[in-house]
Amino acid sequence: xxxxxxxxxxxxxxxxxxxxxxxxxxxxxxxxxxxxxxxxxxxxxxxxxxxxxxxxxxxxxxxxxxxxxxxxxxxxxxxxxxxxxxxxxxxxxxxxxxxxxxxxxxxxxxxxxxxxxxxxxxxxxxxxxxxxxxxxxxxxxxxxxxxxxxxxxxxxxxxxxxxxxxxxxxxxxxxxxxxxxxxxxxxxxxxxxxxxxxxxxxxxxxxxxxxxxxxxxxxxxxxxxxxxxxxxxxxxxxxxxxxxxxxxxxxx
Numbered sequence: 557x558x559x560x561x562x563x564x565x566x567x568x569x570x571x572x573x574x575x576x577x578x579x580x581x582x583x584x585x586x587x588x589x590x591x592x593x594x595x596x597x598x599x600x601x602x603x604x605x606x607x608x609x610x611x612x613x614x615x616x617x618x619x620x621x622x623x624x625x626x627x628x629x630x631x632x633x634x635x636x637x638x639x640x641x642x643x644x645x646x647x648x649x650x651x652x653x654x655x656x657x658x659x660x661x662x663x664x665x666x667x668x669x670x671x672x673x674x675x676x677x678x679x680x681x682x683x684x685x686x687x688x689x690x691x692x693x694x695x696x697x698x699x700x701x702x703x704x705x706x707x708x709x710x711x712x713x714x715x716x717x718x719x720x721x722x723x724x725x726x727x728x729x730x731x732x733x734x735x736x737x738x739x740x741x742x743x744x745x746x747x748x749x750x751x752x753x754x755x756x757x758x759x760x761x762x763x764x765x766x767x768x769x770x771x772x773x774x775x776x777x778x779x780x781x782x783x784x785x786x787x788x789x790x791x792x793x794x795x796x797x798x799x800x801x802x803x804x805x806x807x808x
Contacts, residue, residue: 561586568725569594569706571632585732588713591706592741599702602627603695610687620683623698624676635705638791639675640668642778645788651781656720659788675799682802689754689808696751696760697805703745704764705798708771710738712793717775718784725787742768752805763804767797 560577564587567574576583605626609619628636645659647667658665664672686694710733719730742764749760771793778789 558586562590565590565594569631569709570598571630579728581728581732584729585734588710588729588733589737589741591709592703592745593706595702595704595706596699598627598630599699600695601630602702603698606683606686606698607691607694616684616687617680619687620680623683624680635791635794636672636675638788639795640664640672641788642774642792643671644668646777646781652783655782656786659782659786675795678799679802682799682806685806685808693752693754696748697753697802700745700749700752700760700764700805701798701801703748704767704801705794707741707745707764708768708793708797709790710741711768711772712775712785712790714738717779720778720782720784720786720789726785726789729790730785749805753808759807760805763801766804767800770800771797 560579560583563574563576564579564583566572567576568587569591602623606619606623609622610616614622641659641661641664644661644665644667645655647665648655648658650658683698686697689697713729713731713733715731715734717731719727721727746761746764749764750757752760752763774793774796775785775789778785778792782789
């Protein structure tokens with residue numbers, strides 16, 4: 557069950573085609589509990605891209621854009637798609653099943669497009685502040701942002717949070733993450749983040765907790781409007797938490 561859960565987390569949150577054996581509620585609970593750990597190698601790889609481009613003399617904006625492009629490729633853009641679909645549904649002012657119909661549409665409306673552009677622009681702007689920092693700080697910053705985004709998914713799947721639909725990814729993972737692994741993952745993320753801003757060890761944990769607070773506010777709104785979570789809502793919480801974390805960590 558543990559191995560299958562880890563494999564499910566990897567293949568759900570990245571482009572890596574890992575074969576999963578049994579996929580059930582117990583496996584999903586493990587997968588969503590260890591989701592933050594997937595952000596560690598992913599964040600490290602993205603930090604390496606950013607640092608290597610900076611060392612090669614690439615302009616900061618170019619390095620940031622390529623880093624975000626790499627992130628998009630490594631995650632199949634699933635979370636960005638979830639962000640756009642969720643914002644479109646919220647922006648439609650429709651509730652319940654009517655809002656879920658908007659969320660499930662394959663096209664992206666003006667709310668979704670604007671949100672995608674702003675999210676990527678803000679993330680790129682935050683990353684442009686990093687190439688001149690110490691490599692260890694860059695690594696800690698990018699890893700913290702990647703882990704925090706996936707920690708937001710764990711929080712969205714915690715016990716007591718229902719699914720909006722009876723089928724789909726949301727139904728599989730909703731109400732599955734118990735309190736203990738959630739607390740351990742949150743504490744570990746806060747500990748990692750202390751190295752993100754040299755001389756200000758408090759800024760990293762502040763970024764983590766503010767990012768989680770923003771994600772939980774979004775989750776609350778989605779529960780009120782749609783009755784629970786969907787796969788798209790999970791993607792939206794990830795992108796929002798990642799963006800907020802990067803904003804706070806870029807204040808140097």
